Amino acid sequence: MESETIIEVENLAKRFGTFEAVKDVSFSVNRGDVFGFLGPNGAGKSTTIRCLLSLITPDVGSIKLFGKSFKTDRSAILSNIGSIIEKPDFYKYLSAQKNLEIFARVSGANVSKKEIQEMLEFVGLGDRGKHKLGGFSHGMKQRLGIAQTLLHKPDLIILDEPTTGLDPQGIVEIRNLILRLKNEQNKTILLSSHQLSEIELIANRMVIINQGRSIVEGSVSDLLNTQELLVRIEVDNARAAAELVQKAYPETILKINSDIELELTFVKELVPALARLLISSNMNVHAIEPTRKLEDYFMKIIQA
């Protein structure tokens, strides 16, 4: 069965004066997707997302959300979307609870104070409801931002660089929250980021954009599996192992890191054969660790 298309963007373009922020972006997001919207800084991600939320009117192209257009169904569309753009900004002179009450009142749904408290607890701010925002850390504001996106129980959640500026613990917390939204509440999530590693951990589909154009779109695993891996090998004698591998696979790029460690680029399917080769040659293999060369892949895609 074909899944329902929640977001459909076609040939989007937006210019600010002489600057073309978005030149030609197209992609689609299906119901239940955690969709990665990937691109380097300045690629046009935030402008595209602002167009998706009707904050900016595109010059060219079409946007359909839930099969509807902003021209005719703005209110119906926005009542089914929760979003954070870049960073969640709140009224600093109001408490977390009051901030959520303000946004709930204009969200198009009747949200009770009890539901607001439950939402604060969901994002781990249950005991901070009465505190003014002035004293909140960036991570706490980000979690409150996610609470704000969920208040009116939207089907689609749009998060623009939600982990920017967070410490490692904050990044993990936000990542886990996003995964809970997908797993427990079955939300459709569009997540923008400039870090492929982050998208790989969370998303099932993605589009990569660069210089205002969408370059590649598809399943995250399919896109990444076609790429070479970076394999780190730990053996007793790295030099001997390197000679052996180079002889068997002459096109492999090798790098000896130390007497016992070497790295090589390798296609995923050949990793078991590589392991067999080393062991059958009486090498003491301590570790074979395949990792994706995400940065290289990303650079290769955006430079293509």
Place this chain on the structure above:
Amino acid sequence: MLLKNTYNEFIKILAKPRSYLGIGALTLLVGIIIFAMKADGLSIISFVTSSFEQTLTFNGAVLNGNLIAYIILQMLIVHIPLLVALVTGDLISGEAAMGTIRMLATKPISRTNIVLSKFIAGAMYTLFLTLWLGFVALFISRQIFGTGDLIVLNSDGLVILQDADVLWRFGLGFCVAFLSLLTVSTLSIALSAFTENSIGPIVSTMAIIILFTIIGSLDVTVFDNIKPYLFTTHMASWRSFFRDPIPFSSIIQSIVILVVHNIILVAIAVYKFNKKDITS
């Protein structure tokens, strides 16, 4: 949705410290004027009335609560626009600077309703400020100085209004003063739709008021055609209620011009905010 967001706007205005700045400043200024008049009011009044004493005899308390309230209004009505703009000029641009306008504009409330709710909240704040001025100027002055006939010196000469004939004039005067201040509020909100910092609209509002006031006071023929259409020309129309007879036709003309200003400014703000790309 309009009512819900208007309620939100009230909560925001009530929570902002700057909202109380105007009320505090107004109370302090009225207090200072009342104190000064209590301390030295008689000599000030005798200085003014001395030129009439050859032809007129003044009986009773000339320095009474009605006169003090009138003096306070004359003095403060020039400064209150700043206190109004301080709050209303920040309503849209302050949210743009804070980034919350972005959050608000992604909600299923139309941009027109966002602007209109801010106008309503701004108007209510202006009304409260006017009522507060009325309370502290009139009620407290009458409590401290007592009541009596009001002697007003204006361009027609000396007008003496009986005590029983004063309160309704103050009431109507406050209504027109509110409309004048509402125009300032509307102007600052309209300017607020154009910028993304909160100081700009406040300074611009005051600059426009000063510029228009100067144009209005210049006795230059070239400005004669535009003077009747400047809102600043009509901001002091409340004083006309203290003339005898009251020039109702000129007051109604002022009201019409102020109302038209308000409608045009609201329309400009709604149009601009609807067309605006929110990039903050």
